[in-house]
Amino acid sequence: MxxxxxxxxxxxxxFCFGVKRAVKLANEAPAKYSGCSISTLGPIIHNPQVVNQLAGKGVKPIGLDSIPDSGVAIVRSHGITRKLARKLDERSALKLVDATCPFVRRAQKIVAEMSRAGYQVIIIGEPEHPEVTGLISYGEPANTRVVSSVEDIPGDFFSSRKPSRIALLAQTTQSQQIYNEIAAALLTIKGELRCFNTICxxxxxxxxxxxxxxxxxxxxxxxxxxxxxxxxxxxxxxxxxxxxxxxxxxxxxxxxxxxxxxxxxxxxxxxxxxxxxxxxxxxxxxxxx
Ligand code: SF4
Missing domain, CATH: 3.40.1010.20 (4-hydroxy-3-methylbut-2-enyl diphosphate reductase, catalytic domain)
Incomplete structure (x- = not known):
């Protein structure tokens, strides 16, 4: 043999820490909110076997266009946009279970604070990724943008004579190498650069x-x-x-x-x-x- x-x-x-926490919250929901209809805002994680297992317990994924007025809605670890968070808040009969990863929540807070303080906020990430659409929504549209590479940084950032105030952060799953390249490019710009390494x-x-x-x-x-x-x-x-x-x-x-x-x-x-x-x-x- x-x-x-x-x-x-x-x-x-x-499982990473954030996913483990989100799946635990979803698994606990049927016992905790017995008798309520329970849904996750999109698949709780990108794993069909886990999503099916939860569906068997009555926890089903729904699209963002079909959120009910009552019952329980679970926010997945990527987080949601500020607009959606407000909309959900208005539904008094809907109980929200927030499984946003605390690391993503921290990045959302940085975007909100820096944007409010007037910094040009640069988020390194994939523009269509749900975590990034959530992050960008916490900033003011006029001073918050997403870039994927040095080439995406607008030329006037480099040519402006006025000292700039820039805050840099990243989608939590970005590569450290891209972060370093973009930070190095921004360091050549006159003014203040605040770097928040939000990579997990x-x-x-x-x-x-x-x-x-x-x-x-x-x-x-x-x-x-x-x-x-x-x-x-x-x-x-x-x-x-x-x-x-x-x-x-x-x-x-x-x-x-x-x-x-x-x-x-x-x-x-x-x-x-x-x-x-x-x-x-x-x-x-x-x-x-
Ligand atoms: S930030 Fe993302 S990868 Fe890191 S622990 Fe949270 S969910 Fe997991």
Whole structure:
């Protein structure tokens, strides 16, 4: 019988702090608000298995255009726009459970305070990402903008003779390298620059560990929703170092051919992958069931 490969599991695999908190709040809601209709404002996380499990308990995702007047609505970890938060506040019969990650909440407060104080607020991020649409809504439209690279910074920021006042922050899952490049470019502008490094290390730690594992192992399995951006990124990074990298959502997708003559298998998972999905994969690899 061939020897079973050694399995190395990333310590950072699976739920980050903010996602764990949001899923816990959603799981507790049916008992806490028994008899009420309970919904999440969009899928609570980018993992179909968790979303389906919650739906089985009566906690269902709804679109932002179909928010009910009563019952319980759960805000996911990305947060929501200021306009929507106010609209929800006006519905007195609707109980709001705010699962916005505290790190995202901190970034929202920075945008609001800096914008109100008259700074040009620059948010580094993906303009369409729900966390970013939420962040930008906390600033004044006239002085708050989103950039993805140095090229997105308006030319008049560099050419103006008047000293500027700029506040810089980032979507929590942005790359530190892009943040550093943009901060360095803004430092060349005359005036005041306030840098708030709002990048959450949960993402970068997970990526560094997966990269390290991909270098050490002869095969990598990345577990997580196909709709999860951070899982897809983890897979792309892993594939750069290890051609035998595979992205799966569930244990059923494991293919034994991938592991023939492999000695070490590395496992990591996106921030929205629950521990039970990781455990199922590990069990199958270790025991074959
Ligand atoms: S990645 Fe960081 S900021 Fe985003 S939800 Fe997780 S803990 Fe919060």
């Amino acid at each position: 061939s020897k079973r490969p050694l399995i190395k599991i990333a310590k950072t695999a699976g 290390t949960a993402t970068s730690d997970r990526q560094s560990e997966a990269l390290q594992l991909a270098k050490e192992c002869d095969c990598m399995i990345i577990i997580g929703g196909r709709n999860s951006a951070n899982t897809n990124r983890l897979y792309e990074l892993s594939r750069k170092c290890q051609a035998d990298s595979y992205h799966i959502e569930t244990v059923d997708e494991l293919n034994p051919d991938w592991f023939a003559d492999k000695q070490t298998i590395g496992i990591s998972a996106g921030a929205s992958t629950p521990q039970w999905l990781i455990d199922e994969v590990v069990r199958k690899l270790e025991n074959g069931n």
